[in-house]
Amino acid sequence: MSFDISQLTKDIKAKLELSEYGSKVEETGTVVKVSDGIAQIYGLEDCLIYELIEFPGKGFGMAMNLEKSLVLAILFFSDASIKEGDKAVRTNKTVSVPVGYNLLGRVVNALGEPIDGQGEIEAGEFYQIERSAKGIIERKSVSVPLETGIKPIDSMIPIGLGQRELIIGDRQTGKTSIALDTIINQKGKDVFCVYVMIGQKQKATVEVVEILQKSGAMDYTIVVSAPASDSASMQYIAPFAACSMAEFFMEQGKNALIVYDNLTQHAVAYRTLSLLLSRPPGREAYPGDVFYLHSRLLERAACLSEESGGGTLTALPIIETQAGNISAYIPTNVISITDGQIFLESELFNSGILPAINPGISVSRVGGSAQTKAMKKVSGSLKLLYSQYLELKDFAEFGSDLDENTRKRLAVGERIVEILKQDEHDPIALENQIMIFFALLNGFLKDVPLNLIHSYEAELYEYMKIKGQNIILKLRQDDFSNDTVEELRKSVEKFTEQFLQKAKEV
Secondary structure, eight states, X not given: OOOOHHHHHHHHHHHHHTSTTOOOOOOEEEEEEEETTEEEEESOTTOOTTEEEEETTTEEEEEEEXXXXXXXXXXXXXXXXXXXXXXXXXXXXXXXXXXXXGGTTOEEOTTSOBOSSSOOOOOSEXXXXXXXXXXXXXXXXXXXXXXXXXHHHHHHSOOBTTOBOEEEEOTTSSHHHHHHHHHHTTTTTTEEEEEEEESOOHHHHHHHHHHHHHTTGGXXXXXXXXXXXXXXXXXXXXXXXXXHHHHHHHHTTOEEEEEEETHHHHHHHHHHHHHHTTOOBOGGGOBTTHHHHHHHHHTTOEEBOGGGTOOEEEEEEEEXXXXXXXXXXXXXXXXXXXXXXXXXXXXXXHTTOSSOBOTTTOEESSGGGGXXXXXXXXXTTHHHHHHHHHHHHHHHTTOSOOOHHHHHHHHHHHHHHHHHOOOTTOOOOXXXXXXXXXXXXXXXXXXXXXXXXXXXXXXXXXXXXXXXXXXXXXXXXXXXXXXXXXXXXXXXXXXXXXXXXXXXXX
16 A cells, blocks of 8 residues: 655645644745855745745745755845754745835835834835736826926937836946936926935935935935845845835826836846856856846836826836946846936036936937927927037037038037036926027027026026916916917017127126
8 A cells, every 4th residue: 555645745734724723834944054145945845936935033035046955045134143954934925015105205125124213114015026017908108208307308318107218327427316306306296206226335325315305305205225235135126126116106096206226236236146046157147037137127117008097107227337338238238128228428427518418329219209299399409409519529629610500500509518507406397498498499599608508598597487477387288389489489589688788788
């Protein structure tokens, strides 16, 4: 007579779980080896990938490799507190984080635990950090602009609600500033923001929070911090956890914005874990699934159809390049996943052109679909004129004999450069941008000296605030009819005459 031991074990477990005493069978394993934040566990036969594993009295980990007789788990706590022979218990759950409105204004770690010293967070719900992206049927085309308040972006590289726009450039070129200015400009626009910092210095996190608090943006923002001092495990799960927090708002029918600062460090953390897990290395020692790592994250950004709630999640991933090399492995991966990129150039930054956006390489694949009619009309030729100016500028440096047409184009280009310059953390309202671009492209600035361009711009905004309230209201409503255009032309013409007269007297 033979017995099927595995079947007998399953039957006993099932009977115990259904017994009148409500007994529950736990599947436990034994830690056989711990090193570098990785625990090897023997005995968890039915463990699932990404399952949360509890080490009683120590903390939690997540199953990453399922081998024939071992489970390799990454630890979310110091491996100094765990040793061989310790108990490991399956939880039958995947890693989840708290979500909801109570997180707004708070700084949390990758597990959603508060680290700002303001007490516990009462979470209404928990979302898994690994969630499937919305299907095609649930989505609709991106059509509504996300106003960044940054003139070069809103005019030449527009971002729409539900888009994924990459911010890419070398160190110290203003990538974080663009992301922060975009968040600051969402004040009063009913957009909920999540800013996740991966592998940064803790000082950088403090600075970001201070900037957001100073501008009043923390009221609608969650900051998720996984600094360089955190383990590679925490840095790896941070963007997924932050995305789940942002998806909560999207699924409530709201508009959400998430900034990943930065995915280069995230890829490095994942490479570290993969090598420690003995996964085979590929190009630049990254594992073979590093593309899937970022694609499954960024595909979660979406513009949902009205039937699916109408919410949106816009993603602004940041990638750091080395010496402007955008053809490296991780940059090319993320460029191919996203709907366009904003390329920041060190040369422009060092020459004082801020934000240092290169219009030739930068592109938005959504384009004019994510612009208002008024902005589309006044900025239609701006990118072409700016790109031509940058080429002519290099050419003009080698020749002194320039024809009249070339000199005029250079003069227009110089004024475009001055207009596109913008101070940090000082977003410009969309209607103001439309007015200054209208003045620029209709020749009202041709007689204004370059050193007075910024004075002209600031005074035009003040003048229109007092004398052109009706025009501002129409521009806010995206009314750019012939009557509005004529009214705007007369007001700008009158202001320009007054400004030039005043400049002569000075």
